[in-house]
Amino acid sequence: MATVELKMPKMGESISEATILNWLKKVGDTVEEDETILEVATDKVDSEVPSPCNGVISEILFEPNEVVEIGKVIAIINADGSTKVKSSLSEESKPSEKVETEPKETIQSTKGIISSSEFKFRNSGENDGFLSPLVISIAQKENLTIEEIQSIDGTGEGGRIRKSDVMQYLKNRKYPLPSRPQANVSKSTYKAPPISFVEGKDRIVEMDRMRKMIADHMVYSKHTSPHVTSYIEVDVSNIVNWRNRVKEEFLTKHGEKLTFTPIFVEAVSNAIAAYPMINVSVDDKKIIVHKDINIGMATALPSGNLIVPVVKNADEKNLLGLAKNVNHLANSARNNALKPDEIGGSTFTISNVGTFGSLMGTPIINQPEVAILALGIIKKRPEVITTDKGDEIAIRSMMYLSLSFDHRVVDGFLGGSFLRKVGDELEAFDINREI
Structure with a gap:
């Protein structure tokens, strides 16, 4: 029986090592040719390593999370001889019936396909x-x-x-959906300044895989979209007073907690309906206008990382439906139980920076969208208001909204009008609204 050495495959010209994520097979397992044996990752791409032949795994040389140099043997397979091994035998290996597999190139992403x-x-x-x-x-x-x-x-x-x-x-395919716009950005020749490191005082913390992906996504967005941010201040006293009055009744009647988020989602959905050109994506020189209004909610995970579950067809749901959807997505995110179709397909994103006490924020656009809304903390302040008796000073619940938009397709008029519409929707909230 021939012995086949499975080596860490090549991941690209500039990559010299990779991390083993997970072994899908263990010692003694039978494998078929091209069947995936393990998953590996670099700072640029995740990939699967297939078996070069039919056989049985006789030895695994590295454990998950270990970093292995490219070309190093990671496992031994006893080939059963029923299929030709996908690597020619060298003259030295023939006598011992030991063969080496050629590392497979990792398939890179192309336009329309995400890495x-x-x-x-x-x-x-x-x-x-x-x-x-x-x-x-x-x-x-x-x-x-x-x-x-x-x-x-x-x-x-x-x-x-x-x-x-x-x-x-x-x-059964009926129609293609728009692909992700690709940025043609030349590499900078700027040399990054050195980082001071004090041995014994400072410490190095490796980014986890999700953090690396978030970093790549944020840099991609900044390189792709010229960001502009506009701000308004909104009086949300009616919303705060109404929620405080009905939240216990809402929970008793519907079995759902009533947070501010579904109210914000409703206001954003109404504003998008009034200004549909904010609900678009850019594909090279074309603008793709989305019919569905799918609102992403930037959500912090217990690990400190970020994920964006999506309220699909938000404009078709009433406040109860939005509350149920928002609560389900938030709970699933906290428990790492989100399904694939719950975190894809957003057309506009909101980020509640007020949750962390921030007065306002300058959010980065969630590609391939063209705008993102940040919601600041709600604070009580003395404000001058106009009443039947004239101008008076009153305690009001105030909040800042900040909209970052892609200036390639969203100009100041559209961005400012949309943002003002969101504010108007919030300020016009009916305090006598039924639940």
Whole structure:
């Protein structure tokens, strides 16, 4: 029986090592040719390593989370000889029947297809998010967009998308969805300044995988969209007073907590309906206007990382429906139980920076959207208001709203008008509203 050395595959010219994420097989397991054995990751891409032959795993040389140099042997497979090993035998290896597998190049992302590493971030729910090179190849060939891939239900282990899942989707495919816009940004020649490090005082903390992906996504957004931020101040006294009065009754009647978030989502949905050109994406020189109003909610995870669950078709839900949806998404995010279709497809995002005590914020656009709204903390302040008796000073609940928008397609008039509309929706809230 031939012995096959499985080596850490090459991940790109500039990458010299990779981290083992997870072994999908253990010693003694039978594997088939091209069956995935383990998952590996670098700071740029996640990938699967397939078996080069049919056989049995006889030895695993590294554990999960260990960093391994490219080309180093990571496992030994006893090939059963029924299939030809995908690597030619060298003259030295023939006598001992030991062969070396050629490392496979990691498939890189192309226009319309998200990289495997970011796909993992966007789908950190029931589906583990990894795409095999075969699935990526089919998706590229058929011009599948990110949203289409996310919509496919995987039937493989852990909810993974298999070739048969993609082919079934293509068979019933009705229309393509817009792909993610790609930025053509040249690399900067600027040399980063050195970082001072004091041995024994300072310490180094490695970014976890999600943090690296968030960092890449934020830098991509800044490189892609020229950001402009506008601010307004809003009197939300009616909302605060109404919620304080009905929240216990709302919980008793509907079994749902009433937070401010569904009220904010409702106001944003109404404003988008009035200004639909804020609900768009940019694809090169074309503007894609989305019919659905899907509101993403930037949500902090217990780990300190960030995820954006999505309220789908927010304009079609009443306040109770929004409250149920928002509570479900928030609870699922805290328990790491979000499903893939609950964190994809947003067309506009809100970020409640007031949760952390911030007065206001300058949020970064969640690509491929063109705007994001930050909601500041609600604070009571003395304000001058106009009454039937004239101008008076009263204690009011005030909040700052800040809208960051993509100046490629959203000018000051549209951005300012939309932001003012959100403010008007909040200030015009009916304090006598039924629940």
